[in-house]
Amino acid sequence: SREQVHNFAAGPSPLPTTVLEEASQGLLNYQDTGMGLCELSHRGKEFKAVIEGAEANLRQLLSIPDNYSVLFSQGGGTGQFSAVVLNLLSAHRLANPVPAEQFTPPPIDYVLTGSWSSKAYAESQRLVQPTFPNAPAFAAPRIAASSKASGWTRLPKRDEYNFSEDAAFVYYCENETINGIEFPSASNSSSDSAFPFDLVPDGVNIVADYSSSFISRKIPHIEKHAIIYAGAQKNLGPSGVTVLIIRNDLLVDTTAASKLFCVPPVPITYEYKILADNKSLYNTPPTFPIYVSALVLKHLLVEKGGLEGLEQTNKAKAELLYDTLDQAEQAGKVKCVVREKDARSWMNVTFTIEGGDDKEKAFLDGAEKRGFKQLKGHRSVGGIRASIYNAVTLESVKALCEYIQAFAKEN
Numbered sequence: 001s002r003e004q005v006h007n008f009a010a011g012p013s014p015l016p017t018t019v020l021e022e023a024s025q026g027l028l029n030y031q032d033t034g035m036g037l038c039e040l041s042h043r044g045k046e047f048k049a050v051i052e053g054a055e056a057n058l059r060q061l062l063s064i065p066d067n068y069s070v071l072f073s074q075g076g077g078t079g080q081f082s083a084v085v086l087n088l089l090s091a092h093r094l095a096n097p098v099p100a101e102q103f104t105p106p107p108i109d110y111v112l113t114g115s116w117s118s119k120a121y122a123e124s125q126r127l128v129q130p131t132f133p134n135a136p137a138f139a140a141p142r143i144a145a146s147s148k149a150s151g152w153t154r155l156p157k158r159d160e161y162n163f164s165e166d167a168a169f170v171y172y173c174e175n176e177t178i179n180g181i182e183f184p185s186a187s188n189s190s191s192d193s194a195f196p197f198d199l200v201p202d203g204v205n206i207v208a209d210y211s212s213s214f215i216s217r218k219i220p221h222i223e224k225h226a227i228i229y230a231g232a233q234k235n236l237g238p239s240g241v242t243v244l245i246i247r248n249d250l251l252v253d254t255t256a257a258s259k260l261f262c263v264p265p266v267p268i269t270y271e272y273k274i275l276a277d278n279k280s281l282y283n284t285p286p287t288f289p290i291y292v293s294a295l296v297l298k299h300l301l302v303e304k305g306g307l308e309g310l311e312q313t314n315k316a317k318a319e320l321l322y323d324t325l326d327q328a329e330q331a332g333k334v335k336c337v338v339r340e341k342d343a344r345s346w347m348n349v350t351f352t353i354e355g356g357d358d359k360e361k362a363f364l365d366g367a368e369k370r371g372f373k374q375l376k377g378h379r380s381v382g383g384i385r386a387s388i389y390n391a392v393t394l395e396s397v398k399a400l401c402e403y404i405q406a407f408a409k410e411n
């Protein structure tokens with residue numbers, strides 16, 4: 001049963017049990033309509049109330065400024081790797097109209113801190129290629145800072161950033177789900193590893209991938225971002241919906257932009273203006289994931305009392321687990337992947353078991369027996385990853401810590 005299991009999945013990941021109970025009821029018979037939520041029109045009054053409620057609660061939870069739109073999109077986080085490039089190149093093109101002979105591909109500044117920011121960078125490079133010989137590229141993606149040389153075990157420091165003056169945008173990933181690296185929290189903004197908003201030249205748009213840390217704690221400086229986006233399947237809901245928080249001046253007509261030279265057309269379901277003009281209902285949205293996300297947001301506001309308490313709990317969970325790992329590391333039993341403490345993720349805790357594959361297998365087998373599920377690291381990096389999202393309780397983390405201590409003692 002659910003009570004016998006501690007689920008540390010990286011995503012899709014656990015959701016609050018009370019939310020799932022309510023959702024299963026709604027799936028069968030939504031608010032006594034005799035119809036399930038998935039059987040209702042996305043244009044009917046019931047679903048309209050769901051999506052509007054989700055937006056209102058998200059705005060309240062994160063204190064989203066009025067000049068930002070909240071959009072519900074599809075295509076996952078990966079879809080946004082492409083969508084941000086195409087939409088923001090259109091916005092940049094419209095804002096900087098020059099004749100063809102004066103066009104130079106604008107830089108796009110990527111901050112690389114792990115696997116997901118690297119994938120976003122690779123997609124950007126793929127999309128901006130010239131479409132015929134001697135044509136200019138649409139843009140020039142570049143690396144503004146990278147911690148790759150460390151094997152993704154730290155974040156770049158302030159003096160390692162090198163932003164362009166005229167970038168179409170700056171891109172970073174707030175929490176690297178695979179590597180377990182996260183920018184320090186708002187309460188630790190003086191850290192040398194904090195994202196250096198003040199070093200980004202004035203007027204340059206900043207895009208952040210918040211997929212795996214969304215609504216786990218306050219977002220520092222929403223107002224300094226152009227776009228914040230997050231796939232739902234960690235803290236928010238089931239996979240299938242991606243939330244965007246976007247500054248309204250970036251909702252541009254990309255068809256108009258594509259009539260200029262050197263900016264590719266944006267597929268219609270990925271155009272932010274189309275999504276915004278249609279209140280995220282241009283085409284059929286993923287109604288069930290949006291419904292469950294709406295229930296999670298209500299749960300966080302009403303039952304959890306907002307982000308502050310949640311942030312304290314998430315901090316306590318992370319500190320407890322890292323302290324336990326640091327002690328086991330001193331005893332030579334495990335090793336934390338992220339060497340820099342300020343860069344350690346509150347959501348995805350990555351470590352390895354000392355002593356080779358047999359020991360790692362013994363750790364995972366023992367974990368499985370005790371009900372600790374989905375602890376295996378991402379297939380690209382191996383090792384162990386304990387994801388401790390909002391719905392993972394302090395009790396579950398305590399239980400895992402006791403197991404790590406017992407394992408360290410016995411091995």
Ligand code: PMP
Binds near residue numbers: 173175176178
């Ligand atoms: N960004 C981050 C930080 C992620 O963790 C993930 C995957 N969970 C993605 C992007 C890609 O998301 P998706 O699988 O929804 O395309």
